[in-house]
Amino acid sequence: MIESILFIVLALLALASAVVAVISKNLVTSIISAGLVSLLASLLYLLMSAPDVAMTEAAIGSSLATIIFFYVLNRIRAKEDSRD
Amino acid sequence: MIRTFGIILTLIGVAFLFFSLFLEYETPLELSGSASYYAASTAEDTGSANLVSAIVVTYRGLDTLGEVTILFLTSSIMSYMLKTKKARNQRTFRESSELLRTASALLVPFIILLGVFIFVHGHLSPGGGFQGGAVLASALVLLLVADPLYTVQSRILSVIESSSGFLYVLLGLSGLLFGAGFLDSRVLPTGRVGELFSAGLIPLIYILIGLKVGTELSNLLSVFHSVQGQDLMEDEGGAR
Amino acid sequence: MGNMLFLASALIALVALGVSAIRFFRGPDTLDRVVAFDVITIISISLIAIIGFIMQRSVLIDVALVYALLSFLGVIIIAKYVERGL
Numbered sequence: 268m269i270e271s272i273l274f275i276v277l278a279l280l281a282l283a284s285a286v287v288a289v290i291s292k293n294l295v296t297s298i299i300s301a302g303l304v305s306l307l308a309s310l311l312y313l314l315m316s317a318p319d320v321a322m323t324e325a326a327i328g329s330s331l332a333t334i335i336f337f338y339v340l341n342r343i344r345a346k347e348d349s350r351d
Numbered sequence: 352m353i354r355t356f357g358i359i360l361t362l363i364g365v366a367f368l369f370f371s372l373f374l375e376y377e378t379p380l381e382l383s384g385s386a387s388y389y390a391a392s393t394a395e396d397t398g399s400a401n402l403v404s405a406i407v408v409t410y411r412g413l414d415t416l417g418e419v420t421i422l423f424l425t426s427s428i429m430s431y432m433l434k435t436k437k438a439r440n441q442r443t444f445r446e447s448s449e450l451l452r453t454a455s456a457l458l459v460p461f462i463i464l465l466g467v468f469i470f471v472h473g474h475l476s477p478g479g480g481f482q483g484g485a486v487l488a489s490a491l492v493l494l495l496v497a498d499p500l501y502t503v504q505s506r507i508l509s510v511i512e513s514s515s516g517f518l519y520v521l522l523g524l525s526g527l528l529f530g531a532g533f534l535d536s537r538v539l540p541t542g543r544v545g546e547l548f549s550a551g552l553i554p555l556i557y558i559l560i561g562l563k564v565g566t567e568l569s570n571l572l573s574v575f576h577s578v579q580g581q582d583l584m585e586d587e588g589g590a591r
Numbered sequence: 592m593g594n595m596l597f598l599a600s601a602l603i604a605l606v607a608l609g610v611s612a613i614r615f616f617r618g619p620d621t622l623d624r625v626v627a628f629d630v631i632t633i634i635s636i637s638l639i640a641i642i643g644f645i646m647q648r649s650v651l652i653d654v655a656l657v658y659a660l661l662s663f664l665g666v667i668i669i670a671k672y673v674e675r676g677l
Contacts, residue, residue, distance in 0.1 A: 269598050269645065273638075275370075276605055280612050282366060287616060290355055295621045295669070299628050302665060303615065309654070310635055313642055318477035318654055319403045322469070325657045326485035329632075331568065333665040334492055338575040341677045345579075445676035451667065462660050469653070476650050482657070489661050496667055579677055 274314050281307035298336045305329040398541030399474040399550040407479065408553045412523065412534030418481075419516065419563055426567040433574045444499035444579075455497035462490040470561030474550040480557045484564025491569045495576045503573040512566040515559040522552055522559070597644050604638045625669050632662040 281304050288300035305328030312321040382390055389402060389410070399405040407415055469476075470483030494501050526535035536556070542549030608631060615627035636658045643651030671677040 269601055273601065273605060273642070276609065279366075280608070282362065283612070283616060286359065286362060290358065293621060295672075296624055299621075299624050299669070303628055303631065306632060306635060310638065310642075313639060313651060313654060316646065316648070318648075318651055319401075319479065319482075321654050322478045322482045322657055323485075325654060326482050326489070326661065329658075330489055330661045330665055331485055331492075331572075334572070334668050335575060337668045337672045337677070338572075338579060341672050342578055445674070447676075458660070465656060465660055469657075476653055478653060478657075486657065486661065489664055492664060492668075496664075496671065 270314055274311065277307050277310050277314070281311070294340060298333060298340070301336075302329050302333040305332070394544045397536055397550055397553060398544055399553050400544050401474050401476065401479075403477075404473045404479050404553060404557065405550070408473075408556050409534065409536045412536075412556075415560065416519070416523070416534070419519070419560060422564060422567050423512070423516070426571045429571050430574050433578050447497050447499070452497050455493045459490050459493055462486060462493065466490065466561070466565065470557050471554060472547070473557035473561075474553045475547070480560025481564050483557075483561040484566075484568055487561070487565030488568035488572055492572055492576075495573065499576075499579075503569065505570065505573070508566045508570050511562055512570070515562040515566075519556060519559045519563065522556055526552070594645075597641055601638065601641045601645065604634055604641060608634050608638070621673065625666060625673075629662070629666045632658060636662070 284300045284303040284307065288297045288304065291297045291300065305324055309321040309324035309329065312318075312324060381387070389406060393399060393402050393405045397405045397409050466483045466486035466489075468483075469478035469486060470480050473479035473483070491503070495503075522538075523534040525538050527533050529538045531537065534556075536551035536553050539551045539555075541551050544550075547554075611627050611630040611634065615624050615631065618624045618627055636655050639651055639655040639658065643649060643655070668677065
């Protein structure tokens with residue numbers, strides 16, 4: 268019972284943050300929303316008793332992918348700054 | 352506005368579709384085909400307590416070798432594309448705060464310990480080489496963030512990376528000689544399920560995969576970090 | 592009794608998750624969203640531990656450990672990006 272409630276609420280939250288990631292005009296917001304989707308997805312994997320997949324999603328999707336996105340974004344901003 | 356509304360309406364429709372699927376879904380009481388084979392005979396075949404590790408390393412070992420190769424290719428292509436001529440000390444970085452430096456000095460050993468724990472215990476608890484390697488790479492990110500001028504010894508990284516890849520293939524070939532086939536893990540005794548020294552070659556292979564993935568991701572992230580920061584030349588001539 | 596307690600705390604953690612998600616979706620500023628993201632991560636660490644108890648699987652604590660040691664890294668990177676210190 269409680270697992271169904273958790274499942275539905277977490278899935279709806281993941282859906283909503285995916286929508287934010289797609290329609291947001293701000294790139295930083297989009298990247299954080301994508302990280303949030305990974306976080307909630309890893310919780311869903313845990314509920315479906317797949318801790319291995321959840322750990323992968325936690326270490327790579329939610330942490331490393333966000334870091335790489337921000338490195339790239341910072342590089343693009345430095346280029347734009349030096350051009351002005 | 353209408354476009355946004357349409358997107359949201361479509362998503363609600365898709366969600367409703369999947370929700371009806373979710374309501375009708377009943378957990379099957381019996382496993383199908385190959386899944387029941389894995390569940391029944393993994394512990395006996397390989398001596399691994401973690402079913403996923405056994406499948407990843409032995410039953411589907413060739414795919415894992417391919418994955419590691421793909422990651423290696425990605426890492427080396429990134430190093431090639433993003434190489435910089437400027438040395439690190441020609442760039443300026445804002446100095447990190449005292450809090451961050453202290454926290455990183457305190458936490459980096461524990462993060463490395465967690466990564467090593469994850470891939471050494473790959474056959475006992477969830478996780479394995481890939482997860483442990485990602486955790487190791489995160490430790491390097493913390494070092495780089497705390498001290499932007501920290502130089503990664505890429506020589507050591509490449510030596511660890513290539514030697515662990517070589518040993519991985521060598522262990523696979525030993526399975527060809529002494530076991531049932533390429534990447535067979537029963538070269539060493541399988542031991543009792545649930546002990547650290549059990550499951551044949553699985554812990555050894557996972558340690559090698561962990562080192563390999565960790566060094567590859569570390570290399571990738573340090574390359575990304577090496578192109579950050581303001582160039583001194585541009586900073587002096589620029590508008591700011 | 593003990594089980595009821597854990598069910599109730601799972602529900603409370605879920606409500607807290609929802610409230611911080613509202614701040615995440617409404618937050619006018621980027622920094623509001625960053626803080627909301629961090630709060631959601633920390634709540635999910637406790638939620639993972641509670642799920643591990645309810646499902647009677649202690650191995651799930653490993654995933655909570657990974658989150659606990661790694662989740663702040665992303666937030667540090669975002670903060671350094673916003674402050675132009677990356």
